[in-house]
Amino acid sequence: MVALVAPGALVACGSDDAGGNSGGNGGSGGNGGSSGGATALSDIPDGGGLIVDGPDGKALLVRNGNEVKAFNAACTHQGTIVEAPQDGVAVCRNHGSEFDTTTGEATKGPATEPLPEIPVTVEGDQVTFA
Numbered sequence: 001m002v003a004l005v006a007p008g009a010l011v012a013c014g015s016d017d018a019g020g021n022s023g024g025n026g027g028s029g030g031n032g033g034s035s036g037g038a039t040a041l042s043d044i045p046d047g048g049g050l051i052v053d054g055p056d057g058k059a060l061l062v063r064n065g066n067e068v069k070a071f072n073a074a075c076t077h078q079g080t081i082v083e084a085p086q087d088g089v090a091v092c093r094n095h096g097s098e099f100d101t102t103t104g105e106a107t108k109g110p111a112t113e114p115l116p117e118i119p120v121t122v123e124g125d126q127v128t129f130a
């Protein structure tokens with residue numbers, strides 16, 4: 001009934017702690033995306049996108065039909081996670097930067113650098129980070 005989460009005990013991918021409950025499996029906050037590497041294609045709004053846990057922090061998945069692209073969701077200005085896109089634009093609410101989600105390019109500052117693209121593969125209904 002009490003969740004024990006050890007501060008600083010972030011274990012990214014290892015599992016050498018085979019002794020059972022290492023805690024902290026309750027999602028890391030944010031926008032409620034899927035955890036792990038796979039996301040159902042059908043969970044991503046067609047023509048829109050979704051913030052999920054990526055290989056290196058939060059990732060933005062963008063879908064157009066059966067085509068999916070992924071970008072690191074951390075704003076290239078100061079690292080705030082951008083919002084899921086609408087009409088092909090992902091907005092960072094921190095200072096108002098906007099990113100074109102077909103290319104990742106910053107279309108409105110203060111950010112000037114594009115969101116880095118992350119390779120993904122789509123197999124059936126599963127989208128995984130390559």
Ligand code: FES
Nearest residue numbers: 075077078092095
């Ligand atoms: S952190 Fe995104 S606009 Fe400043």
